[in-house]
Amino acid sequence: MPTRTAAQRREEARRRYDAYVATCPSRQLLDALSDKWVSLVLTALARGSLRYSELARTIAGVSQKMLTQTLRTMERDGLVSRTVTPSVPVRVDYRLTPLGENLMPLMEAIKNWAEIHMEDVEAAREAYDRRPAAAP
Amino acid sequence: MPTRTAAQRREEARRRYDAYVATCPSRQLLDALSDKWVSLVLTALARGSLRYSELARTIAGVSQKMLTQTLRTMERDGLVSRTVTPSVPVRVDYRLTPLGENLMPLMEAIKNWAEIHMEDVEAAREAYDRRPAAAP
């Protein structure tokens, strides 16, 4: 049972944290969330837990090193949980924590936006690149 | 007048673009949106246009180089527009395009999430760092 309502908590957070301030922890958290791989890992786990190798296959092009590193950071930040089954060979499953499930829809929205508006962005780029340069 | 409804368009985009595929343009767009500065610029312009120097002051800690570079990329991608007033000294204003206004709330949600859940993340980090290491 929380001692604060969601609205109260939101207000307190706004007073305490401001991502526009370079030294604010929330700014560093925003930087961490603005990672190339975090959004993909988060959305990949949307429908339940996945094994390490399943994650690697889902997120094409990610290196072992970056996947492991991203998962470790996300685990430390409380976004994913890691479960080791000591079989032979060992089996490791990752799933979203409640905190990760809370963030996931926001990241999914960004990912969907990128897919849905890709054509608009490509059109904007072509228009920009067609602009005449200033005359000498 | 669009020839497709929003729902139709969404379905087409899902068929055509998949950010999980490394070579898909939408993956590269997602990478671009997952930039350290894009979310801050986008939300800074939420309430209207700002001059270059106002942006620089709002987003503490950003260097001239990175701010300019971020704004150029966002301009090319059709997210912001740039207006030069040829006074002396010159005045340059940036504002969100309709496309940028469409994306902004999603980025603002991420930024707010970081501010609101900072305490949860810090608690998770402390718990993680307190974990006992495996015995030798």
Added chain:
DNA sequence: CGGCATCCCACATGATACTG
């Protein structure tokens, strides 16, 4: 004021090889 050009380096990331 609002840039762009240049230099430079730390660090993030990729590739490869090895292991419990």
Added chain:
DNA sequence: CAGTATCATGTGGGATGCCG
């Protein structure tokens, strides 16, 4: 299978200086 360790490298990003 799921990593860790090591080495190589590309580039993000800061500092500085000049310009319209």
